[in-house]
Amino acid sequence: MASSSTNDERESALSLAEQAEAEAEAAEAEAAAARARAAELRAAQTTESTDSDETTDSDAAEADADLEEISDEASPAAAAVDTESRGRRKWIPAWPVLAVAAAVVAICGLLAASGFMLWSSQREADRAATDAEYAAAARQGVINLMSLDFNQGEADLQRLIDSTTGDFRADFEASKDDFLTVMNESKVVTEAEVRATAVEQTGKDTATVLVAASSQVTNSAGAEQQPRAWRLSIDVARDNGQVKMSKVEFVP
Known part of the structure; x- marks a missing residue:
């Protein structure tokens, strides 16, 4: 039961990490689009009139605000992804070590059992030969x-x-x-x-x-x-x- 519960927790953690990665990627895409939009608006300032400049500045300011908001939203998701990645790096490498240790213990146990059976069989054979004599x-x-x-x-x-x-x-x-x-x-x-x-x-x-x-x-x-x-x-x-x-x- 303990092993099943641990597996469920790990699967849940992996699922949350994948979801956080997807959200971070979407946030980065939105941020990139906002930066492109702001760049386009600033470029338009040099060719338009004073009235258009005011409108463009307003739009650029709005784009900058959107960009800052998207960046703020992306940061926690990226941090969550980074934290989950560090957590996975902590326990994933332990499994090969545990598997090797378990294999070594099993092999040692089999060798000990085989040695005992061989010794016991030889002892019985020696006893039977002596009794026959x-x-x-x-x-x-x-x-x-x-x-x-x-x-x-x-x-x-x-x-x-x-x-x-x-x-x-x-x-x-x-x-x-x-x-x-x-x-x-x-x-x-x-x-x-x-x-x-x-x-x-x-x-x-x-x-x-x-x-x-x-x-x-x-x-x-x-x-x-x-x-x-x-x-x-x-x-x-x-x-x-x-x-x-x-x-x-x-x-x-």
């Missing part, structure tokens, strides 16, 4: 933990130890021989399958991953047990650039 490490760790064959027990246990870190790794290394003995005596083969993973929470180079898995056990006689479902909470941590299991908990 954590989930893959947890998946492989569960397979190494639950897929064991007594025929190659030492290799399977070493693979499991290599996928762990921290205290969890230390515990497996300390009980490796006992574990091998149990595997050889039981003569069982277990195979695991991971059905789903989900990153529950993340920290600096650490994460907790929920894993849904199942295992199939076969004994030395070839008898198979029914597959068993497992739910596990796996803690993983980065160790020398690789993500490894640092803790395993079975979830009821």
